[in-house]
Amino acid sequence: MNTNKAQNIIQAGLEAGADFSEIFIEETRSSSLSLKDGKVETAFSGISYGIGIRLLFNTEVLYAFTSNDDEEILISMVKELAKSREGSSLKTVHEISFKEALIDDIHLIRKDPAKTPLSNKLELIKRANISARETDSKIVQAAARAIDSVRHIKIFNSEGLSVSDSQTRCRFVVSATAANSSERFEASESPGELRGFEFFDHLNVEKCAREAAERALLMLDAGYIEGKKMPVILGNGFGGVIFHEACGHPLETEAIRRSASPFTGKLGQKIAHESLTAIDDGTIPNGWGSINIDDEGYPAQKTILIENGILKSYMSDKVGAIETNTPRTGSARRESFRFAPVSRMRNTYIAAGSHSVDNMLSSVDFGLFAKKMGGGSVDPATGEFNFAVSEGYIVKNGKIEKPVRGATLIGKGHEIMQKISMSGDDLEITAGTCGASSGWVPVTVGQPTIKVDEILVGGR
Amino acid sequence: MNILESLDELKKEAQRQNLEFDAIAEEKFETGLELFKGKVIQTEVASSTGVGIRVIKNKRCGFSFTEKLSAETVKEMINNAVENAQVSDETELETASAFSLPEKELEIYNEELEKVDLNYLKNMALEIEENAYNENSLIKNIPHLGMGKSFKKTYVLNSQGVFFEKKSNAISGGLSVYAEKNGSAKSGYYVRGGRKTDIFIASEIAKEAVARAVDLLEAKPVKSGKYPVVFSNRTASRLFSMFLSSFFAENVQKGQSRLAGKLGQKTAVDNLSLISDPHLINGAGSTLFDDEGTIAEKLYLIKDGTLESYLYNLESAAKENRKSTGHGKRGYASQVSTGIWNILLEKSDAFIDDLLSSKDKCLYITELEGGAGCSQVSGEISIGAQGFLIEKGQKIRPVDEITLSANFFELLLNIEMISNSYSDDFSKVKIPDLLVQEIHVAG
Numbered sequence: 037m038n039t040n041k042a043q044n045i046i047q048a049g050l051e052a053g054a055d056f057s058e059i060f061i062e063e064t065r066s067s068s069l070s071l072k073d074g075k076v077e078t079a080f081s082g083i084s085y086g087i088g089i090r091l092l093f094n095t096e097v098l099y100a101f102t103s104n105d106d107e108e109i110l111i112s113m114v115k116e117l118a119k120s121r122e123g124s125s126l127k128t129v130h131e132i133s134f135k136e137a138l139i140d141d142i143h144l145i146r147k148d149p150a151k152t153p154l155s156n157k158l159e160l161i162k163r164a165n166i167s168a169r170e171t172d173s174k175i176v177q178a179a180a181r182a183i184d185s186v187r188h189i190k191i192f193n194s195e196g197l198s199v200s201d202s203q204t205r206c207r208f209v210v211s212a213t214a215a216n217s218s219e220r221f222e223a224s225e226s227p228g229e230l231r232g233f234e235f236f237d238h239l240n241v242e243k244c245a246r247e248a249a250e251r252a253l254l255m256l257d258a259g260y261i262e263g264k265k266m267p268v269i270l271g272n273g274f275g276g277v278i279f280h281e282a283c284g285h286p287l288e289t290e291a292i293r294r295s296a297s298p299f300t301g302k303l304g305q306k307i308a309h310e311s312l313t314a315i316d317d318g319t320i321p322n323g324w325g326s327i328n329i330d331d332e333g334y335p336a337q338k339t340i341l342i343e344n345g346i347l348k349s350y351m352s353d354k355v356g357a358i359e360t361n362t363p364r365t366g367s368a369r370r371e372s373f374r375f376a377p378v379s380r381m382r383n384t385y386i387a388a389g390s391h392s393v394d395n396m397l398s399s400v401d402f403g404l405f406a407k408k409m410g411g412g413s414v415d416p417a418t419g420e421f422n423f424a425v426s427e428g429y430i431v432k433n434g435k436i437e438k439p440v441r442g443a444t445l446i447g448k449g450h451e452i453m454q455k456i457s458m459s460g461d462d463l464e465i466t467a468g469t470c471g472a473s474s475g476w477v478p479v480t481v482g483q484p485t486i487k488v489d490e491i492l493v494g495g496r
Numbered sequence: 497m498n499i500l501e502s503l504d505e506l507k508k509e510a511q512r513q514n515l516e517f518d519a520i521a522e523e524k525f526e527t528g529l530e531l532f533k534g535k536v537i538q539t540e541v542a543s544s545t546g547v548g549i550r551v552i553k554n555k556r557c558g559f560s561f562t563e564k565l566s567a568e569t570v571k572e573m574i575n576n577a578v579e580n581a582q583v584s585d586e587t588e589l590e591t592a593s594a595f596s597l598p599e600k601e602l603e604i605y606n607e608e609l610e611k612v613d614l615n616y617l618k619n620m621a622l623e624i625e626e627n628a629y630n631e632n633s634l635i636k637n638i639p640h641l642g643m644g645k646s647f648k649k650t651y652v653l654n655s656q657g658v659f660f661e662k663k664s665n666a667i668s669g670g671l672s673v674y675a676e677k678n679g680s681a682k683s684g685y686y687v688r689g690g691r692k693t694d695i696f697i698a699s700e701i702a703k704e705a706v707a708r709a710v711d712l713l714e715a716k717p718v719k720s721g722k723y724p725v726v727f728s729n730r731t732a733s734r735l736f737s738m739f740l741s742s743f744f745a746e747n748v749q750k751g752q753s754r755l756a757g758k759l760g761q762k763t764a765v766d767n768l769s770l771i772s773d774p775h776l777i778n779g780a781g782s783t784l785f786d787d788e789g790t791i792a793e794k795l796y797l798i799k800d801g802t803l804e805s806y807l808y809n810l811e812s813a814a815k816e817n818r819k820s821t822g823h824g825k826r827g828y829a830s831q832v833s834t835g836i837w838n839i840l841l842e843k844s845d846a847f848i849d850d851l852l853s854s855k856d857k858c859l860y861i862t863e864l865e866g867g868a869g870c871s872q873v874s875g876e877i878s879i880g881a882q883g884f885l886i887e888k889g890q891k892i893r894p895v896d897e898i899t900l901s902a903n904f905f906e907l908l909l910n911i912e913m914i915s916n917s918y919s920d921d922f923s924k925v926k927i928p929d930l931l932v933q934e935i936h937v938a939g
Contacts, residue, residue, distance in 0.1 A: 063564070069583065073750045078559060078831040079580030083573065085564035086544065097538040103545050103563045113541060120539050120614040154583045177751045213752060213873055220754065222873040263720050263899060263938020294532060296639035296674065376538065413866030417639055417674045418681045420896075422880035424869035442878040444869040444899045492717070494869070494878055494899020496936040 037061050037087075041107050042192040043132055045089065048111045050129040050194055052118030054091035054098070056354075058193040060331065061087050061105075062373045065150055070181035071161040077179075079154065086373035091117055095355045099376040134198035139328045139335070142321055145204045147233035149184035156233070157182040160208070160241050167242040168212040171249035174256065176220070177213035178245065182206075182236065183228075191333040199333040205324065205478060206235040207467065210245045214252035221441070223251035223426065228324045228467035228478065251408065251427050258439040261430055263495035267403035268445065268488045269396050269431065273464040274409050276481035279314060280384050280470070281414040282421045282449025287341055288367070288379040289356025290473065296417040298450040302347050303362070308453035310345040311389060318366055318382035324467035325383040325479040332368040332377050339365045341384075353379040371475025378474045385482030389459025396458050396487045398434035404443060404493050405429040405436055412445075419449040444494035452488060460485035499523050499545050502565040503651060506547065509574050510655060516552040517577075518591045518654035520787050520828050521545070527614055528644030531621040539614060540644075548828030551577040552591065556584040561829045588814040592789040594657040600775060602782040604664040606691040609645060612667055617643040620669060620696050627702035628673055632710050637674040640685075644668055650787075658789035666691055666780075668922065669701060675709035684709025689922030691778055712863070712882055715894035717939030724858040724912075725900065725935045726851050726886070730919040731864045732927040736841070739904045740925070741872045743797050744823075744834035745812035752873050754905050755803060763803040764908035767844065770798040772807065774822065774837035781837040781924035788824030792837055795821060798908075809834050841927045844914040851913045851931040853889025859937065860884045860891070861900070875904040901936040910934065 042059055049057030067081040087105055091098040091114065098121065100113040161180035168178035183206070190200040207228030214221050225244045229235045270278060286297035299307060308314075318327050318336030327336045332354050340348045350360060353368030356379045369380035397405070405428065412423030425443040429436045465482030497505070499521050510517050523545045530538040548561035551574065558581030562573040621643045629635055647665040652658065670687025686705035688695050727735060747753040755763065764770075774792035776782050786792045788810050796804040808816075809824035809832060825835025852860055865880030882896040915929035 069580075075585040076583060079557075079584050080559040080831050081576045081580060082548075082561040082829055083564050083569060084829070085562070096536060098540075099538065100541040102543045103565070104543070113543075117539060117541055120541070121536070154579065158583050215751065220751070220873050221876075222752070222871060260901065263901065263936070291639075294639040295637050374542070374544065376540070411866065411868035413868070415683050417637070417672070417683045420683075420865070420880075422865040422868070422899075424866075424878065442869065442876050442901055444878040444880060444901075446865065446880040446897060446899055492897055492899070492938065494880065494901060494938045496901045496938075 037105065037190065039134055044107060045110050045114060046132050046192060046194050047129060048114045049091045051127055052115060053125050053127055054093055054118065056092035056194055058090045058191065059087060060373055061190040062187065064185055064187040066185035067149065068181060068183045069154060069157045069161060070179065071165055072179040073177065074165060076158065084372060088373040088376070089114055090376055092355065093121065095358050097355060097376055101373050132194055132196060134192060135196050137197060137199040137333065139199060139201055141328055142319060143230050143326060143328065144322070145232040148186065149204065149206060149233045150186060152233040160236055164210045164241045164245040167245035168210065168249045171246050172253055174214045174216060174253060175212050175249050176215045179211045180245070181209045183209070184233065189331065193333065197333050199329060201328050203230060203327065204232050205230050206233060208236065208239055208241065208244065210248050212245065212249035212252045214256040216256060219256060221252050221256040223248045223255060226467060229322050230324055230326050231322045254427065254439050255441045258441040261404060261428070261440040261443050261493060261495035263493055265490050265492050267400050268491045268493065269400065269403065269405045270409065270486050270488060271407040272460065272462045272483055272485045273466040274468070274481060275406065275486070276385055276483035277409050277412055277468065278423055279386055279483060280381060280481040281412050281423070282419065283314065283453055284381045284384050285414055286416045286419065286449065287350050289350050289352040289360045289362065290378040291416040292350055293356055293359040298419045299347060305347055306345045307347045307450065308342055308345045309456045311459055312342055312345055312453065312456050313387040314342040314385070315340055315387060316351055316381055316384045320383050323383045323465070323480055327382065330366045330368040331370045334364055334366045334368060336366040336382065351379045351381060353377055369474060369477045371477055375474040380472060380474060380477055381470060381479050383465055383480040383482070385463065385465050386459060386484065386486060388461050388463040388484045391458045391460050393460055393462065393485050396460065396485060397431060397436065399487065400431045401433060403431045405431050406443070406445065414449060421449050422446045440495065442495060445491050446494060447491050452491060455489040456486050457489050458487035497565040497567070499565065502547055502570055503653065505567050505570045506549065506574065509571055513574065516591055516655050517549055518788055519547060519549040520826055521547040521651040522828050523649045525647045526644060528642060529614060529617055529621065531625055531641045534622065534625065536618055546828040547573070548826065549573060549577050550832060551581055552589065553578055553581045555586040556581040557587055557589065558584060559831050587811060589811045590814065591654040591656050592658055592810065595791060597660065597784045600784060602775060602784065603778045604782050606665060608693060609665050609667055609691065612645050612693060617645065620698060623698035624669065624671060624702050627698050628671060628706055631702055631706040634675045634677050634710055634713065635673050635706055636676045638671055639674060641671040652785060652787060652789045654789050660785050660789060662783065666922065667693070669696055671705050673705045673709050675713055677713045680714045682709045682712045688920065712894045712896060715882060715896035717897045718859065718885055718895055718937060720938045722934045723937050724855045725932045726858055726860045727930045727932065728860065728862045729915065729917060729927060729929045730921060731861050732930045733919060733921065733923060733925045734864050736927045737925045738867050738870050739872055739875065740836055740839060743807050745806040745808045746834050748806050749812060749815055754875050758803045761803055762801050764798050764801045765911045766801040767914065768798060768801055768908065768911060769796060769842040771796055771840045771842065772837060773840055776838045779838040780922050783837055786822040786824040787826045788820065788832060790820045790822045790824060792822030807834050836924055839925045841914070843916045843928045845916050846913050848915050848917065848929050849889060851915055851929055852886050854913060854931065856888060858886050859895060860886050877902045877904055898937050898939040901938065907932055
């Protein structure tokens with residue numbers, strides 16, 4: 037979109053009475069190649085394209101989107117939006133002049149995935165398939181998928197901002213199904229980074245496939261744990277999903293501004309065990325959840341959320357920052373032009389502590405070692421959460437014993453935060469996808485191994 | 497370029513390259529708003545279009561889509577699909593043959609909704625919010641209250657001359673309320689959707705959301721053990737939704753379903769019949785044709801406890817050299833998979849109270865939490881739940897912080913009673929309340 041057209045649209049918004057007006061233009065080229073049942077199942081590529089226009093009347097958001105970039109249509113959408121609002125009055129405004137913001141690109145991209153031959157991706161998924169199936173004869177199915185996307189965004193706003201960025205992401209997903217005569221169990225691995233095709237060059241696909249297969253086999257033969265409250269040691273990496281759900285979402289200003297969070301009004305107060313420090317960092321070089329600028333064009337930053345148990349900061353977008361009277365943190369995100377941006381997480385993790393895993397295990401008489409977590413969800417208003425454990429073991433007298441399946445952890449986030457009593461020295465972050473009101477966005481979750489003194493573990 | 501022009505361009509280019517193809521195009525208009533504390537905090541107006549294609553070249557399929565509609569991008573899309581086809585493996589799939597649609601009015605579009613505008617939605621939202629706060633003083637916050645209207649037009653076409661179109665619309669409105677009492681906090685969430693404006697009765701919508709929060713206040717776990725469980729029609733529908741992919745032929749063929757090899761066998765209790773009915777009048781998913789241009793007709797998945805059929809699309813049908821059942825599903829921006837239109841479990845004549853009072857003691861589950869602990873492949877269910885402890889048909893107290901552990905395929909054989917009512921959710925999956933003999937509960 038040229039500057040002149042952008043000026044006219046922004047201007048139309050202001051003339052209709054808006055305090056702030058913004059255009060978000062997105063074009064994403066994506067490609068995915070997947071294999072299942074030993075065959076290439078789908079070869080897929082696409083061009084996503086659209087424009088989102090946002091008007092703010094103080095903090096009231098009016099949002100329109102379309103895939104049509106005709107100036108007249110865009111201006112008529114602006115007028116339709118403003119018309120829907122009572123009390124909007126026409127204003128005379130001065131011409132906006134844009135100043136192109138230079139961004140500090142900290143995420144080096146070497147190989148454009150769009151320029152990489154499909155045969156390279158084909159080789160990857162075939163290798164994963166072989167590796168998964170060779171693990172054991174009980175592996176009856178394997179699937180692999182290589183995904184990449186290049187997202188170009190351009191943002192203009194009435195504050196004179198003109199900024200663009202490009203985000204290249206690659207992800208590899210592999211799953212394996214193990215079966216015996218009566219049961220079958222599936223497990224998967226799905227690493228990803230904000231990186232070019234070199235991500236795949238550095239990825240050990242055989243190892244990924246084998247890990248998925250081995251977990252499926254392990255769980256196939258696993259028993260159940262007797263469900264009750266017990267100490268739980270949460271493994272590093274994706275174990276951080278518990279913090280993401282139970283504490284991260286309620287710290288987004290999108291929840292705070294609706295008073296829909298147990299942490300509303302708690303800045304500066306102790307909300308967690310003093311051993312806990314947690315961070316949301318958009319600037320980790322090439323991190324799956326990293327960005328140069330957020331989807332309002334604001335520079336990403338590293339935000340300390342909790343330091344030694346004290347609540348230091350929320351995660352905020354423009355509207356959330358105004359409403360909660362806190363600084364912007366560059367956390368405005370949206371899946372695509374179809375969504376108005378709201379505050380979201382980026383790379384969220386619990387900082388490393390000093391304990392070894394053995395140390396934590398030896399403090400447990402009977403409990404669960406949740407080595408690998410599955411997904412989960414939370415009601416931010418009440419803090420009620422639930423998570424699936426995808427690889428778990430019974431811990432008895434300080435020792436890891438037999439594997440267990442089907443364990444679910446449930447509880448209330450703000451209560452659990454007080455019960456995280458030990459943090460390990462083995463911090464790791466893992467790629468995930470987070471769904472909320474502005475759609476699905478790439479995030480990482482992470483933590484060292486941690487010990488929670490008590491959680492309800494569901495089982496039989 | 498509008499959507500019809502882009503489809504002309506697509507046909508022309510595909511013909512020029514002599515390609516077998518099928519395609520889907522969608523045009524969508526949506527308006528909606530969100531209300532908080534008496535003020536509209538967000539308004540949305542949207543229009544979007546997209547075209548997706550599958551080409552079959554030398555027996556190989558390639559997929560591509562574009563939301564940018566121009567002669568150039570349509571060409572690029574086709575070329576990408578051809579390029580994708582080159583790395584695919586061979587398939588026996590052929591695109592659907594043209595046929596005439598049955599003359600049936602499914603009532604999936606209601607002209608009356610055209611007059612629903614943002615002002616109407618706003619007034620309704622205000623009324624719902626006011627009603628909810630007035631309904632009960634324990635309601636301390638209404639963090640989410642949204643109303644919306646959507647219109648969608650879909651085109652399905654292929655190189656064999658199929659060209660079908662359908663339009664549908666709907667409205668919805670709902671809220672999430674937050675209730676608090678003696679330090680106990682609960683959220684209650686309720687959305688009402690449909691195709692007639694008379695579904696918007698503010699007092700009813702507010703009352704239901706409030707009840708869902710307030711009734712569960714001061715809930716406590718029950719002791720771990722085995723309990724008979726009644727799933728409310730809403731939670732039963734949610735449970736079935738999570739496992740319906742086991743009925744997809746593609747999953748059966750790929751060893752991803754425990755229903756493999758079970759056709760003609762007893763898979764559920766004798767009085768259980770599960771039906772796919774795409775022709776349900778005013779159904780949430782009703783259609784005459786699927787996304788691959790195949791006719792969609794009624795069929796039994798389970799009849800009187802016996803597994804009758806899997807659900808097929810063109811590809812899974814080609815593998816078994818049979819006809820598709822019309823369950824090919826795709827959006828323009830996705831590959832073809834298998835999907836559902838309307839799925840119904842046949843009702844019986846028992847009332848919910850009959851189910852609740854048939855045991856000395858049971859759990860009545862009205863909320864299920866996230867499904868991350870449920871696996872479609874294994875049938876494993878490990879899920880957080882909330883509801884009520886029932887003794888001799890009487891609600892004793894609310895229950896929360898419990899998890900249920902079961903297996904879906906074993907559960908189908910342990911259903912003791914089926915009720916006579918579906919929930920009022922505007923949903924493609926309609927399951928009545930179910931009494932399950934025994935489930936492991938941890939609390």
